[in-house]
Amino acid sequence: ADKWTYNGPEGEHHWSRHYPFCGGAFQSPIDIQTDLLRFDPTLRPIELHDYNLSANEHLTLGNNGHSVQLSLPSRMFLSSPPHRYSAAQLHFHWGSTSTPTGSEHLVNGKRFAAEMHIVHFNSDKYANVSMAVDKSDGLAVLGVLVEVGEFNPAFDQFLKFINGIKYRNQRVKVPGFNIRSLLPARLDEYYRYDGSLTTPPCYPSVLWTLFRSPIQISPKQFLSLASAVYSSRAQESNSVPMNGNYRRPQLADHRVVLVSFQE
Numbered sequence: 151a152d153k154w155t156y157n158g159p160e161g162e163h164h165w166s167r168h169y170p171f172c173g174g175a176f177q178s179p180i181d182i183q184t185d186l187l188r189f190d191p192t193l194r195p196i197e198l199h200d201y202n203l204s205a206n207e208h209l210t211l212g213n214n215g216h217s218v219q220l221s222l223p224s225r226m227f228l229s230s231p232p233h234r235y236s237a238a239q240l241h242f243h244w245g246s247t248s249t250p251t252g253s254e255h256l257v258n259g260k261r262f263a264a265e266m267h268i269v270h271f272n273s274d275k276y277a278n279v280s281m282a283v284d285k286s287d288g289l290a291v292l293g294v295l296v297e298v299g300e301f302n303p304a305f306d307q308f309l310k311f312i313n314g315i316k317y318r319n320q321r322v323k324v325p326g327f328n329i330r331s332l333l334p335a336r337l338d339e340y341y342r343y344d345g346s347l348t349t350p351p352c353y354p355s356v357l358w359t360l361f362r363s364p365i366q367i368s369p370k371q372f373l374s375l376a377s378a379v380y381s382s383r384a385q386e387s388n389s390v391p392m393n394g395n396y397r398r399p400q401l402a403d404h405r406v407v408l409v410s411f412q413e
């Protein structure tokens with residue numbers, strides 16, 4: 151089983167002992183300094199295909215001990231020329247009820263309440279995400295910053311089932327819904343850089359797309375996400391709440407962050 155946590159003796163400063171890439175180059179997340187960006191006119195709006203899943207389609211909502219994740223069918227894909235990337239799963243990073251700042255990427259040093267990642271793999275070249283995960287051109291992850299504000303009906307499509315996955319390895323089936331509704335309106339405005347998985351094994355295999363606009367969820371929805379789940383198993387005596395499941399920003403070391411907009 152993966153022996154890593156976000157705090158304590160197996161926390162992020164120790165990851166590189168068992169997972170060498172975590173101490174390597176091209177690590178994510180980063181703090182995006184907007185005065186160091188380079189506008190790239192070739193960065194087209196992100197095109198999403200088959201994101202509108204029917205309610206007859208059943209997705210698996212699971213607690214993997216590190217995050218809350220929702221499985222996605224590989225017929226869902228995004229095209230960001232020249233490649234097509236098929237969906238694999240989406241998951242979240244958040245802080246805690248007492249400190250509601252738990253995004254992974256920062257913008258000018260600002261940490262947001264939470265962050266959603268939709269993990270895709272390069273299906274032009276690889277059969278599945280496990281084959282793609284350690285290849286430099288293997289993954290494309292869409293990142294969405296989350297703020298606390300207005301109620302978000304799309305979030306409730308899975309959040310209402312979260313009490314079924316309170317403990318590690320628990321999973322429930324949820325009806326499909328329009329995954330596009332979880333994303334911000336502007337898919338043409340985003341930051342783009344080459345990075346890595348933000349969890350062990352930290353493979354530098356991710357083409358990161360972080361949308362400029364955050365989405366909003368209500369205080370009640372944030373509370374539910376940040377306080378419903380545990381990283382410990384159901385029968386374990388001392389339960390460990392899952393919170394603060396975000397990696398701190400890594401050195402950008404001369405990586406250029408491209409941007410698709412000019413103000």
Ligand SMILES: NS(=O)(=O)c1c(F)c(F)c(S(=O)(=O)CCO)c(N[C@H]2CCCc3ccccc32)c1F
Pocket residue numbers: 214216217219238239241267269279280283291346347348349350351
């Ligand atoms: N922030 S992140 O880098 O996007 C990111 C996470 F933070 C995260 F927790 C996960 S995990 O939930 O699988 C927990 C441990 O990897 C993933 N999984 C990816 C990469 C690992 C292998 C794999 C296999 C199938 C589907 C997804 C994934 C992840 F990519």
Ligand SMILES: [Zn+2]
Pocket residue numbers: 241242243267348
């Ligand atoms: Zn993630």
